[in-house]
Amino acid sequence: MAEIKHRVGIRANAAEVYQRLTTDQGLSTWWTTDTHGAGEPGSIIRFRFGDDGPDFEVVELILDRLVRWRHSGKMPEDWMGTEICFELSEDDKQTIVLFSHYNWQQADDFLAHCSTKWATFLMSLKASIEIGCGNPFPDDIHIDLDE
Numbered sequence: 001m002a003e004i005k006h007r008v009g010i011r012a013n014a015a016e017v018y019q020r021l022t023t024d025q026g027l028s029t030w031w032t033t034d035t036h037g038a039g040e041p042g043s044i045i046r047f048r049f050g051d052d053g054p055d056f057e058v059v060e061l062i063l064d065r066l067v068r069w070r071h072s073g074k075m076p077e078d079w080m081g082t083e084i085c086f087e088l089s090e091d092d093k094q095t096i097v098l099f100s101h102y103n104w105q106q107a108d109d110f111l112a113h114c115s116t117k118w119a120t121f122l123m124s125l126k127a128s129i130e131i132g133c134g135n136p137f138p139d140d141i142h143i144d145l146d147e
Helices: 014-022 109-130
Strands: 002-010 034-036 044-048 055-062 066-071 083-090 095-104
Touching (some): 002 109, 014 066, 014 083, 014 095, 095 109
Antiparallel strands (some): 002 095, 034 044, 044 055, 055 066, 066 083
16 A cells, blocks of 8 residues: 655644644644534544545544544545544654555555645645744645646
């Protein structure tokens, strides 16, 4: 199975980063402004990019340390069966976010596209915290002309 992995350091404590990953308000500052349903394990988060978008079940939360979701929607089809994990570790200067999107059935062009998009959205997460303004959809960075 294929996997996307990224690591980013954010000048903030883990509690602030965790809040951006576990609340509708926090998620909407960096991924998509149309985010609903974040909550405890078992909750379904609906992320909309225009008329459609992925749904994720919150699988596991460890306060200020871990957020794990399982894809629960029907689109994008290649995401079916995948999971996303944000692991947080804090030192005296920053919080490290280790991001994984795993259980992909194949490594193809769409996985490469999603890997690049995840990198841009993780930088949006960083900017939303460090400078107070991220680039969530619809104001995200476009990586090709088909977006």
